[in-house]
Amino acid sequence: MKTRPLGSTGLDVAPIGLGAAQLGSSEYEHSKEIVFRALDLGVNYFDTARGYWDSEIKLGKALKGDRENVIVSSKTTGKTKEEAANHIDESLKRLQTDYIDNYHLHAMADMDDVNVRLGGPLEALVEAREAGKIRHIGVTGHTDTKFLVAALNRFDFDTFLVPLNIIEREPLTELIPLAVERNIGVTVMKPVATGLLPAPLALKWLMNQDIAVAVPGATTVHEIEQNVSIGQLDDYTLTAAEEAEVAEWTTKLATERCRICTLCLPCPSDIGIPGTLGTDVLYNHYRTMGPEKFGQFPWEQSRVEDERSMREGLIEKINDHAACDSCMQCEARCPYDLPIVSMLRTMVPNMQDMLDIWSKESAKV
Ligand code: SF4
Ligand code: SF4
Structure with missing residues (x-):
């Protein structure tokens, strides 16, 4: 795959990475096959989080022989400096490494969250970067993109991770143009709308956007092979038929795809x-x-x-x-x-x- 720069980090990424949350669903031997196949195919960006069950542990074990050749991303939802600092140390142990390439403040939900997380937790990440435990600092968010914009306007983040796909295009309005202007690395989750979209079409559409890397998950070797085959294309231009398909999916899923914006909450029955x-x-x-x-x-x-x-x-x-x-x-x-x-x-x-x-x-x- 032809690599792209990850913002101003100095890292070059293959545009299809691996979202490792799903490694937490299967036994290690199965998870390992997916990671190994991804490595064989040139995937070099692996995105996990301490909240993704035992994904960090499985990823760390599988990547052990290739650590220097890959970019590992993880995350903390810590709300205090101490909690975030502990999470970094735990992630390092679980990943069996002495540095994490890209560490995120995970799941910025609203302005209160931005205020809290850009206090003590961010200080912990800055200190960890100075100590060499992490190399770059990122931020993630699933809700309204204005919270990520607010975070980027308050701190010089190296990267961010955001949902972007044929249906969820909100980041294209303000967030991604801001990233382009400031040379911030754009990494993308939910590229196939949690499996609702056909992966080849969704990923090809995404390859045309101003992003560095998408991190679709994979539950089988076939899925990672299929995802990478799109990243390997010489030309990502959509055909007229594919453009028509994109339009069809946009209409079909407009009132079927939850955008995870959380605006429906609270639910009195406490349904998430x-x-x-x-x-x-x-x-x-x-x-x-x-x-x-x-x-x-x-x-x-x-x-x-x-x-x-x-x-x-x-x-x-x-x-x-x-x-x-x-x-x-x-x-x-x-x-x-x-x-x-x-x-x-x-x-x-x-x-x-x-x-x-x-x-x-x-x-x-
Ligand atoms: S169901 Fe809730 S989270 Fe999903 S799009 Fe509607 S308001 Fe947003
Ligand atoms: S109780 Fe039912 S209708 Fe009311 S907010 Fe929860 S899911 Fe919606």
């Missing part, structure tokens, strides 16, 4: 609506793999156990029709007019099937 509709990675695995392959997947059992109790509670809350029927506050607040309640209810039979499949599989052991 953005996380359920917008970022549910395991539900996405079920939807894209189908029940049979989902049952055969080498699940990380500790992850499944966490998921099981969380999901049982979630199903119970969504099934409380009376609570939603007398509320409907979320739909009134959603700026994208998503039919939130019916979207949640549509997920329930599939989530129940996921639980049943996991129960059957563990009964076999």
Whole structure:
């Protein structure tokens, strides 16, 4: 893949990286195959976070022989200087390395968050950079891009990570032009809208934007191969047919894709609506793999156990029709007019099937 500069960091990145959150879903041997294949194919940017289950541990183990040849990114959600400093030290241990190339303040949610995180936590990152524990400082956000713009206007961040895809184009308005002007490295999450978009089309569209690297996840070797094949194209120009497809997807998903903006919250039943509709990675695995392959997947059992109790509670809350029927506050607040309640209810039979499949599989052991 032809590399691109990562802002002014001095690092050159292949435009398709690996979003490593999904490594937390599978057993190490399976996760390792995906990392090894990514390395073989020229992927050199690996994005993880201490919040992505045991992804840092698996990534660190798999990258051990190639550490000097790759760029590793991780993140902290710490709200104090001490917490962020501890998180950096933990990430270093988990990743089995003595430096992290790009360390982020993770998931800037609103202005209060910007104020808090750019205080003590940012000081911890600056000190860690001075100590050589991290090399560059980034920031991430899933909600309104104005919070990332505010953060970039208050500190000289080296990079940021933001959702960008055919449907979620908000960063193209102000955030990415600002990055181009200031030579800040743009890294992109949710490039295929959590599996809703066809990856080849979505990634080709994205390669035409002013970004350094996209970090799609991969649950199979085939997926990483498919993603990289787009990064390897000599020419990213969309054909007329592809342009038409992009327009179709934009219309089709306009009222189906949750933008994770969090504006529907709070929910009186405490349903995590953005996380359920917008970022549910395991539900996405079920939807894209189908029940049979989902049952055969080498699940990380500790992850499944966490998921099981969380999901049982979630199903119970969504099934409380009376609570939603007398509320409907979320739909009134959603700026994208998503039919939130019916979207949640549509997920329930599939989530129940996921639980049943996991129960059957563990009964076999
Ligand atoms: S309608 Fe249901 S999901 Fe929406 S805010 Fe109310 S209780 Fe929560
Ligand atoms: S459901 Fe609507 S308001 Fe809630 S996070 Fe998704 S897009 Fe935003």
